[in-house]
Amino acid sequence: MKLNSIGLPSAEAEVLAAELNVLLANFQIYYQNLRGLHWNIRGKRFFDLHLKFEELYNDSQLKIDLIAERILTLDGVPLHTFEDYINSNQLEVGKNIHNDEKAIELIVSSLSKLLSIERVILKKSGEIEDEGTNSMMGDFIVEQEKMIWMLKAWQQE
Template identity: 80%
Template sequence: MKMNSLGLPKKETEVLAAELNILLANFQVYYQNLRGLHWNIRGKRFFDLHLKFEELYNDSQLKIDLIAERVLTLGGTPLHTFEDYMKNNKLSIGKNIHNDEEAITLILNSLTQLLQIERIILSQSGEINDEGTNSMMSDFIVEQEKTIWMLSAWMDQEI
């Protein structure tokens, strides 16, 4: 088995970098959805949600950078075109959403989809003992699960 300079199996690491690129593309769509929600939200909950959406898109922007840097660390090239993002996107696109519950539903659905991608990556990185990717995915998952819990509570829904 050929190993790379990180001590990880070369072939499996290439597959992992490709999966991280899928996550990267989906995070870019999630980020853009959040920007749109931030700009377009209306109603009596405007002030609270406007700030919350800004918090979420700032957080996603940091995660986007971490994912891209991990792809590079593993020897891959991060996706960086809208064409690539849309080709790999699994999230719903939120266009002109003004309603608070519709906005939160979009975020909940997006986070659920991101978690599915992250769990695939976590499983693959665990199989090759890639602790760097494991750690990053674990951190993302814990944070996003908490966000899902909080937004579900806001919607008065069970998880």
């Protein structure tokens, strides 16, 4: 079995890098959705949500960089064009969303989809004992599950 530069099976690491590229593309769409929500939100909750959406897109930007760097660590090449992102996207694209409830619904559905992609990656990284990817996915999953819980609590007012 051929190993890559960090001691993981090359063929499996290549598959994992491809899965991470799907996650990267979807995170880019999620990030852009959050920017749009931040810019376009209106109503009595504007100030609170405007700040929350900024917090979320800043966090997403950091995660995007972590994902791309992990792909490189696995000897892959991160996707980096809008065409690639759109072709790999599995999220709803939010356009001209001004309503607070619709904005939160988009975020919850996006996070749920990101979680499903991350769980596939977590399973595959566990199978080849890729602790770096495993740890990153575990951290993402914990944070996003908590955010979904908080957003769902907000929806129940």
